[in-house]
Amino acid sequence: MGITKSDLFSKKQNEIAAMAKAIGHPARIAILQYLAKTNTCICGDLVEELGLAQATISQHLKELKTAGLIQGSIEGASVCYCIHPGNWKKFREQFAGFFSDVNIQGGCC
Amino acid sequence: MGITKSDLFSKKQNEIAAMAKAIGHPARIAILQYLAKTNTCICGDLVEELGLAQATISQHLKELKTAGLIQGSIEGASVCYCIHPGNWKKFREQFAGFFSDVNIQGGCC
DNA sequence: GTTTTATATCGTAATATTGCGATAAATAAT
DNA sequence: ATTATTTATCGCAATATTACGATATAAAAC
Numbered sequence: 001m002g003i004t005k006s007d008l009f010s011k012k013q014n015e016i017a018a019m020a021k022a023i024g025h026p027a028r029i030a031i032l033q034y035l036a037k038t039n040t041c042i043c044g045d046l047v048e049e050l051g052l053a054q055a056t057i058s059q060h061l062k063e064l065k066t067a068g069l070i071q072g073s074i075e076g077a078s079v080c081y082c083i084h085p086g087n088w089k090k091f092r093e094q095f096a097g098f099f100s101d102v103n104i105q106g107g108c109c
Numbered sequence: 110m111g112i113t114k115s116d117l118f119s120k121k122q123n124e125i126a127a128m129a130k131a132i133g134h135p136a137r138i139a140i141l142q143y144l145a146k147t148n149t150c151i152c153g154d155l156v157e158e159l160g161l162a163q164a165t166i167s168q169h170l171k172e173l174k175t176a177g178l179i180q181g182s183i184e185g186a187s188v189c190y191c192i193h194p195g196n197w198k199k200f201r202e203q204f205a206g207f208f209s210d211v212n213i214q215g216g217c218c
Numbered sequence: 219g220t221t222t223t224a225t226a227t228c229g230t231a232a233t234a235t236t237g238c239g240a241t242a243a244a245t246a247a248t
Numbered sequence: 249a250t251t252a253t254t255t256a257t258c259g260c261a262a263t264a265t266t267a268c269g270a271t272a273t274a275a276a277a278c
Contacts, residue, residue: 003236003263008160009135013142017135024130025266026118029207033122043225051117053268058226060266077224077275092208098138099201112233112266134236152255162238167256169236186245186254 016098019091022067027052027060035070035083042078125207128200131176136161136169144179144192151187 006014023029030050035041043061047054061081064070068087072079115123132138139159144150152170156163170190173179177196181188 004134004136005161005237006135009139013135013138017133017138020129020131020138021133022129023207024126024133025113026115026122026126027113027266029122029125029129030118044223052114052266054225055227055269056267059268062226074225074275077222077277079225088208092205095204095208096201098132099197099204114267136236153253161236163255164239164257165237171256183245183255188255 016094019067019094022063022069023091025060027056028064031057031060031064032069032083035081039082041081042075043081044078125203128176128203131172131178132200134169136165137173140166140169140173141178141192144190148191150190151184152190153187 009017023032027050031046034046034049038045043054043057046057046061050057052060061070061072065072065081068084069091070081071084072081074080118126132141136159140155143155143158147154152163152166155166155170159166161169170179170181174181174190177193178200179190180193181190183189
């Protein structure tokens with residue numbers, strides 16, 4: 001149906017999946033890498049940088065903001081977007097945790 | 110349109126996004142955690158474990174297999190699925206790399 | 219005050235994902 | 249041989265995502 005049965009899974013499982021989904025698009029990866037590089041950014045740069053329409057970039061920025069990965073503050077007529085340091089760390093730890101919780105012993109097959 | 114403009118992004122950006130997408134669903138997180146715990150697994154267990162229909166589980170397993178995160182070998186009438194150790198490591202490293210490539214200095218706003 | 223600049227939001231189209239019943243295919247059990 | 253058991257695949261419906269033009273909004277520049 002296209003609707004995820006979130007209630008079947010634990011809070012943590014839904015959380016990890018949501019985090020993964022947030023970075024599950026190359027445009028959002030590119031945005032994050034660009035924000036990381038410049039450390040101060042306005043959306044206009046991204047439109048040139050990525051080659052997507054302004055509306056599309058804005059939409060991706062919104063998703064990253066909702067996920068908590070970036071934050072934006074109004075700077076005159078522009079908006080200054082940057083990475084949210086605290087949540088970035090949370091993401092890193094969440095993924096690191098997920099991938100190391102699993103101790104793989106050779107596999108079964 | 111629902112179609113991602115992959116050609117606008119680097120190979121690596123597309124790769125990271127695809128990896129994230131693969132684990133961007135709680136059912137797939139749950140499957141991976143379960144596989145990691147049991148280390149030997151058949152799909153039947155997952156149907157009971159997760160509460161999703163067999164067809165749905167099979168579909169998620171296929172996606173995980175396509176992403177390279179799991180592997181399956183035919184074991185009589187069943188299929189033994191398990192984590193693909195090498196690729197698991199690759200995923201871990203890819204995410205760790207992505208999150209630490211970014212050195213956050215306080216943020217800009 | 220009008221015009222430009224920067225960003226967000228709305229509406230819409232195209233495509234993707236999620237989920238499941240039904241059915242197929244292949245082995246195991248009887 | 250026939251009947252379970254196990255998994256994959258097909259077909260479909262519901263919903264989500266991606267993308268963009270058009271438009272709104274708000275500050276800056278003139």
